[in-house]
Amino acid sequence: MKKIVITEFMDAPSVEALKARYTLVYEPTLVDDAARLLREVADADAVIVRNRTQVRGELLAACKKATVIGRLGVGLDNIDVPACEARGMKVIPATGANALAVAEYVIGTAMLLLRGVYQDSAAVAGGKWPRARLSNGREIAGKTLGLIGFGGIGRLTAGLAQGLGMAVVAYDPMLAVDAPVWAQTGVKPATLDALLAQSDVVSLHVPLTAETRNLLSKERVAQMKAGAILINSARGHIADEAAVADALRAGHLGGAAFDVFEPEPLKAGSPWENCPNVVLTPHVAGVTAESNERVSSMIAAEVAKALG
Secondary structure, rough: OOEEEOOOOOHHHHHHHHOOOEEEEOOOOHEEEEHHHHHHOOOOOOEEEEOOOEEEEHHHHHOOOOOOEOOOOOOOOEEEEHHHHHOOEEEEOOOOOOOOHHHHHHHHHHHHHEEEEOHHHHHHHOOOOOOOOOOOOOOOOOOEEEEEEEOOOHHHHHHHHHHOOOOOEEEOOOOOOOOOHHHHHHOEEHHHHHHHHOOOOOEEEEOOOOOOOOOOOHHHHHHOOOOOOOEEOOOOOEEEEHHHHHHOOOOOOOOEEOOOOOOOOOOOOOOOOOOOOOOOOOOOOOOOOOHHHHHHHHHHHHHHHHHH
C-alpha cells in the first residue's frame, strides 16, 4: 500500500478518504518535528503540505521515493518547484479553492478599516460614548480599489468590490492592455505608479518572486494616496512592513491589514508593535471552514489520481 505523509492540518473527511486507500501519516504539527518528518518522508510516495513546510534542501533530499507533492493552498514559495520537477515529482497546488476566502478577507478588512468604528466595543461597554470621534468613517461605495496582480483571486475580489459600488483598477505586467479580461471584467489596467496615486484601497495579489520582492518599497508606499488602505494577503517580503507601519504612524496611510509577514510568526520588536489602524492576522486569509474543505478535498482527489 502506498504511503502519504501530511505535515499540517487538513480537513478530517479528506484525511479519512485517503486513509481508506493508503498508509497515512497525519499530524497537524508534524512540520514542527524536523527529525521525525525526515524519517517519515523517506519512504513516502506523496507528501501533502501547507505553507510552513519547506520542501527544499534537506527535506526534499529525504523524499527519496515521493512522486507527488500536494500543496494545501496556492502559493508555492515554500516549495522548490524546479528541484521537485527535476526529481520527477509532480507539484499540485489547490488552484482556486481558497480564492473566495481571500477575496472576502480583502473586502471585509477594507470596509472595517475605512469605517473605523469597530474597535471601541470595550469603551462603549464601559460607559464611554465616542460618537463624535467615530462619526467620520468612510463608505466603501464610490472608492477606488487598486489590485496589484490580476489573476484568479484578484478578479474575484474585483467582482465583489464592484458589487459594492467600487471602481477597480489593476496592475499586472503579465497581461497586455488589450487582453480580453479587461473588457470582460470592467476593470481598468493601470501602471503601478498610477494605481498607487489614485487608489483608496490597495490590495496585493502577486506571488513572491525575484521581481515582486519589495515591490511595495518605502518609496512606493510614499506614493500612495493620502489616507489609503493597504491590504496584503499575498506574501511577506512583497511590501516593506517597516515603511507601512511608519506611514500609518505618520498619518499618511489610513489603515492596513496584513495577513502575511517576514518572518512568520512575528518576533518581539517587530515594526507593527503599537501601530495604529492596523489589522494583523496569522496567515489565515485563505482559510475558512468552507475553503479548508474545498482545498483538502481537491488535493486529496488530485494526489490520489496522481498516485493511481
